[in-house]
Amino acid sequence: MARPTLAAFLRRGMLSGAMCVGIALLLAARPGSNLAESLVYSLLIGGLCWLSIDGGRLLVASRLVQRDAGGPAAREGWPGWGWMSALIVVGVGIGFTLGTLAAEAILGEPSASGGLRGTLFVGLLSIIAAIVATGFFHARGRLAAVQMQAEAARRAAVETQLKLLQSQLEPHMLFNTLANLRALIATEPARAQAMLDRLISFLRATLSASRSGEMHALAAEFERLDDYLALMAVRMGARLAVRLDLPEELRALAVPPLLLQPLVENAIRHGLEPKVDGGRIDVSARRVGGRLRLAVRDSGVGLRAGMARTDTPFGLQQVRERLAATFGGTARLTVEPADGGGTFATIEWPLPEHEEPR
Amino acid sequence: MNAADDAAPTALIAEDEPLLARMLAGDLARSWPELRVIASVADGDSALARTLALRPRIVFLDIRMPGRSGLDVAQALAEDWPARDAPFPLLVFITAYDEYAVQAFEREAVDYLLKPVDDARLAQCVARLQRALAQQRAAAPDLVLQHAMTQLRGLLGALPAAGVARLDVIQAAVGNIVHMVPIDEVIYFEAADKYLRVVTAERDYLIRLSLRELLPQLDAQRFWQVHRSTVVQARMIRSAQREESGKVTLTLRDRPEKLTASRLYAHLFRGL
Numbered sequence: 001m002a003r004p005t006l007a008a009f010l011r012r013g014m015l016s017g018a019m020c021v022g023i024a025l026l027l028a029a030r031p032g033s034n035l036a037e038s039l040v041y042s043l044l045i046g047g048l049c050w051l052s053i054d055g056g057r058l059l060v061a062s063r064l065v066q067r068d069a070g071g072p073a074a075r076e077g078w079p080g081w082g083w084m085s086a087l088i089v090v091g092v093g094i095g096f097t098l099g100t101l102a103a104e105a106i107l108g109e110p111s112a113s114g115g116l117r118g119t120l121f122v123g124l125l126s127i128i129a130a131i132v133a134t135g136f137f138h139a140r141g142r143l144a145a146v147q148m149q150a151e152a153a154r155r156a157a158v159e160t161q162l163k164l165l166q167s168q169l170e171p172h173m174l175f176n177t178l179a180n181l182r183a184l185i186a187t188e189p190a191r192a193q194a195m196l197d198r199l200i201s202f203l204r205a206t207l208s209a210s211r212s213g214e215m216h217a218l219a220a221e222f223e224r225l226d227d228y229l230a231l232m233a234v235r236m237g238a239r240l241a242v243r244l245d246l247p248e249e250l251r252a253l254a255v256p257p258l259l260l261q262p263l264v265e266n267a268i269r270h271g272l273e274p275k276v277d278g279g280r281i282d283v284s285a286r287r288v289g290g291r292l293r294l295a296v297r298d299s300g301v302g303l304r305a306g307m308a309r310t311d312t313p314f315g316l317q318q319v320r321e322r323l324a325a326t327f328g329g330t331a332r333l334t335v336e337p338a339d340g341g342g343t344f345a346t347i348e349w350p351l352p353e354h355e356e357p358r
Numbered sequence: 359m360n361a362a363d364d365a366a367p368t369a370l371i372a373e374d375e376p377l378l379a380r381m382l383a384g385d386l387a388r389s390w391p392e393l394r395v396i397a398s399v400a401d402g403d404s405a406l407a408r409t410l411a412l413r414p415r416i417v418f419l420d421i422r423m424p425g426r427s428g429l430d431v432a433q434a435l436a437e438d439w440p441a442r443d444a445p446f447p448l449l450v451f452i453t454a455y456d457e458y459a460v461q462a463f464e465r466e467a468v469d470y471l472l473k474p475v476d477d478a479r480l481a482q483c484v485a486r487l488q489r490a491l492a493q494q495r496a497a498a499p500d501l502v503l504q505h506a507m508t509q510l511r512g513l514l515g516a517l518p519a520a521g522v523a524r525l526d527v528i529q530a531a532v533g534n535i536v537h538m539v540p541i542d543e544v545i546y547f548e549a550a551d552k553y554l555r556v557v558t559a560e561r562d563y564l565i566r567l568s569l570r571e572l573l574p575q576l577d578a579q580r581f582w583q584v585h586r587s588t589v590v591q592a593r594m595i596r597s598a599q600r601e602e603s604g605k606v607t608l609t610l611r612d613r614p615e616k617l618t619a620s621r622l623y624a625h626l627f628r629g630l
Contacts, residue, residue, distance in 0.1 A: 172422065175454035176375065179474035183381035237376040273374075276401040276424045 012054055012137055013047075019133060020046030023125065041103045045122070048102075049095030049130050054137075056087045076145055084134055092126045164318060165210040168261060169203075177231050184234075195234055202227040209257035215326075218285060219251040225264055225283055232268055239278025240268075250285045253292065253351070256326050262315030263296040263345045271300020271343050279342065291348050299342040303335070323347065367491055369416040371398045372405035372431065373452065374423045378473065382418060382452075385477070390484045402426025406434050413444040416487055418471075421453040428452075429514070430570075433586050436503075436510050437620035441604060445502040448490050450483060468509075507622055525575040528556055530563035537563060545594045545613055547572060549587035559612035582626055584608065584619035598627040 024042035028035040060083050064074040073080065079087075100122075177199060184192035205224045222244055229242045264283060272279045279299035286293045316335065323331040331349035338344035369386070373379040379398050386393055393416070397408050402425040409417055409431075417435075419428035426434070432449055439446050454473040468490055469483045494502050528539040539556060548555040549569045556563045569589060576589065583589045584606075596609045604621035619626065 171455040172453075175473055176378075179381075179454060180375060180377045182474040183377045234377065235375045239374075273422075274424050276403065278424075 009054065009058075013050060015137075016046060016050035016054075016133055017043065019129060023129060037107060040106055041099070041122070044103045044106075045095050045099030045126055046129060047095075048099045049092050049126055050133065052094045053084075053087050053091035053130060053134065056091060057084065060087065076141070078138060078141065084138075088127065088130045088134060092123070092130050095130075096123055096126050160318075160321070161210050165206070168206045168210070168258065168265075170265070173231075173265075176235055180235050191234075195231065198227045198230045202231065205258060214257070215254040216257050217251060218246060218253045218255050221255050221257065221260060222246045222283070222285075224258060225260055228261065228264065229281070236272070236278055240272060241278075241280035243280070243282045245282065245284040247285065247287075250287065250292070255294075256322050259319060259322060259347065260294055260296060262319050263347075266315050267296055267298035267300065267343060267345070271298040271302070273300075275301050287351065288348070290350055292351050294347045296345045297338050297342065299338070299340070302337055302342055319347070323349070366392045366394050367416065368394050368396045368412070368414040369418065370405070370409055370412065370414040370447075371395060371418045372400075372402070372423060372428065373398070373418065373420040374400045375420075376400070378420075382475070385475070385480050386484075389477070389481050390488075393484075400424070402428065402431050405431045406438075409435060409447065410438060410440075414447055415445070415491065416450065417447045418450045418452055421451055430586070432510055433514060433622065436507050436622045437586055439503060441503050441621075442499055445494055445497075445499045446506040448487055448494075449506075450487070510622065511625070523575065524577060525572075528563070528565060530556060530565050532563065539563060541576075542591075544591060545610055546588060546590040546617060547581075557613065582623070584617065584623045584626065586620065586622075588617055588619075590617060600624070600627075 020042040024038040027033060027038040057079060058077060060079040061074045061077045064079055181192055181195055184195060202224065226244055233240050233242060260283065267281050282297045284295050320333055323333060327349045333347050335343060335345045371379050371382055373382060383395050383398060386395060396412055396414055399405050399408050402423045405419065406426060419431055421428040428451055448468045450469045450471060452471045452473060456472060469486055471483060526541055528541065530537045530539055539558060543558045545557050545559060547569065553564045554567050554569060554572060556565055569587065580592055581589050582592050594611050596611050599607045601607055604624060606619040606624045606627055608617040608619055
C-alpha cells in the first residue's frame with residue numbers, strides 16, 4: 001500500500017461513501033422502506049465504520065513500525081489480516097451503534113426496520129460491507145505498491161545498464177584508440193585494419209552485454225579480453241606484456257558477459273599506465289575444488305592506501321553487484337596486493353554440478 | 359636578444375603512446391618544416407628533466423602520462439625554470455578527452471589539442487604558436503615567465519575539484535598503532551616520494567597519500583598550497599620574506615624550520 005497520505009485517506013472515504021449509497025439503494029428496493037431513511041442509516045453507519053476501521057488501521061500500523069514489529073507491510077500501512085479482523089469487529093461495533101443512534105437522532109424516530117431481526121440484518125450487512133471494502137482497499141494498495149516497485153526496479157536496471165556502458169566505453173580509451181588507428185592508417189594499413197577489427201568486436205560485445213546481459217561462454221569472455229588487450233598493446237607498445245590462460249575444460253562454462261573487463265581495465269588504468277616502465281598482466285581461469293576461480297594479476301604500481309579508503313571505483317562495485325545478482329551470496333570478489341608488487345584480483349563461485357568437467 | 363631567437367624554433371614532445379608521438383612529430387614536420395623536434399619522451403618525469411636541460415621553445419604535453427601528469431610537469435616547470443637564462447616554453451596540452459575544463463585551457467594555455475588531432479586543427483595550432491613566438495621575441499624572459507605563470511595559475515585554479523568530503527582527522531599508522539591527528543594541529547604537509555609528511559608542533563608522521571589526492575579534501579581557505587610539494591596551514595605562518603629569485607621564505611609558528619613558497623604561489627603573500 002502506498003504511504004498514508006491525506007489525499008489517499010479522503011479518496012478511500014469517498015469510495016466508502018459511494019458504497020454506502022449503493023447499499024442504501026439496494027435496501028430502499030425492499031417493500032415498505034424509503035430511500036431517504038436508508039441513505040441516512042447507510043451513510044452514517046458506513047461512514048463511521050470506515051472511519052474507525054481505516055483510522056484504526058493507520059494507528060496500529062504506525063505503532064507496529066515504531067516497535068519495529070510489523071515488517072515491510074506495516075510500513076506501507078497494512079498491519080495484517082489478524083489485526084484487521086479485530087479492527088473490523090470493533091469498528092463495525094462502533095459504527096453500527098453510534099451510526100444507529102445518530103440516525104435515530106436525526107430522523108427523530110427508531111428505524112422502520114427495527115426489531116431484533118432488523119438490527120441483526122443491518123449489523124451483518126455492515127460486517128460484510130466492511131470486509132469487502134477492506135479487501136478491496138488492500139488489493140488496490142498492493143497493486144499500487146507492486147507497480148511502484150516494478151517501476152523503481154526498471155529505473156534501477158536502466159541506470160545500471162547506462163553506467164555499465166559508460167564505464168566500458170571510457171572516452172579516454174576510445175579516443176586514444178582512434179588516434180592510434182589514425183596514425184596507423186597512413187603508415188601501416190594492414191595493422192590498422194587488424195586493430196579496427198579488434199575495436200569493432202570490442203564495441204559490439206560491449207553494446208550487446210549492456211543490452212541483453214545474457215551469459216556467454218568463458219572462451220568468448222577471454223576472446224573479448226584479448227580484443228581489449230590487443231588494442232591496449234598497440235597503444236602502450238613495449239610497455240605492456242599480456243598472458244591469457246584458459247584451460248580447455250573450462251572453455252564452455254557460462255559466465256556473465258564482460259564480467260572480467262572492469263578488472264582488466266583497472267589493472268591497466270590504475271596499475272600499469274601510471275608506471276613508467278609498464279609491466280605485465282596475467283588473466284587466468286582455474287578450477288579450485290568445486291569452485292571456478294578467475295584471476296587478474298598485474299605488476300603495476302599496486303593498491304594505494306588512500307584510494308581503497310576514499311572511493312570504490314565504479315568498476316569493482318559493478319562487478320560485485322553483477323555477481324550478487326547472478327550467483328547470490330555464493331560468489332566472491334577479492335582485490336589484494338600481489339606478491340612482488342602490483343595487484344591481484346580474483347572472482348570465485350561454485351561450479352554447477354552438471355557442468356563438472358569430465 | 360640571444361642567438362636562439364634567430365635559429366630554428368625547437369620543440370619537445372611528451373606523449374606516452376609511441377605511435378601518437380611519432381605521428382605528431384611527422385605531422386609537425388609537414389606543417390612546420392622549420393621546427394626542430396629535439397626530444398621525444400614517454401613519461402612526465404623525463405618531460406620535466408629534459409625540458410629543463412634542453413630548454414625548448416615549445417613543449418607538447420600529454421595530460422595523462424606515467425609518472426607526473428602533464429599538468430604536474432607544467433607546474434614543476436614554472437617553479438624550477440631558470441628565470442633569466444631562457445624564455446619559458448610555450449605549452450600545448452594534449453588529451454584524448456576533455457576531462458578538464460576546456461574553456462580554462464583555451465583561455466590560459468597557449469593551446470589545447472584533442473586527440474586524434476586532424477590536419478586543420480594542427481595547422482591552426484602551429485599558426486598560434488608562431489604568433490606567440492613572434493610576440494615573445496620582443497619581450498624579456500622575465501616577462502615571458504610572468505605571463506606564463508599567470509596563465510598556469512588560472513589553469514590550475516580552474517580545474518574542477520572532485521566532490522570529496524572534507525578531512526577532519528588524519529589517520530597515521532606508526533608500527534601497529536594508528537595515530538589520530540586532528541587537521542587543526544597540522545602545521546604543514548610535505549610530499550616525500552610516494553609518501554606525505556604530516557608535520558605537527560610535536561612530531562611528524564608519514565602517510566601513503568599523494569598531495570594531489572589530499573588537496574581536494576582540505577579547506578583551501580585554511581590550507582594554502584605554497585609549492586608543488588608543500589601545503590601549509592595559513593594561521594601557522596609567522597612571516598614571509600621575498601628572495602631575489604622570486605621565491606618566498608616562510609617562517610612558522612611552533613616549528614623552527616623554514617619553508618619555501620615557489621614563485622607560482624608568491625602572489626598569495628600580498629604585502630610583497
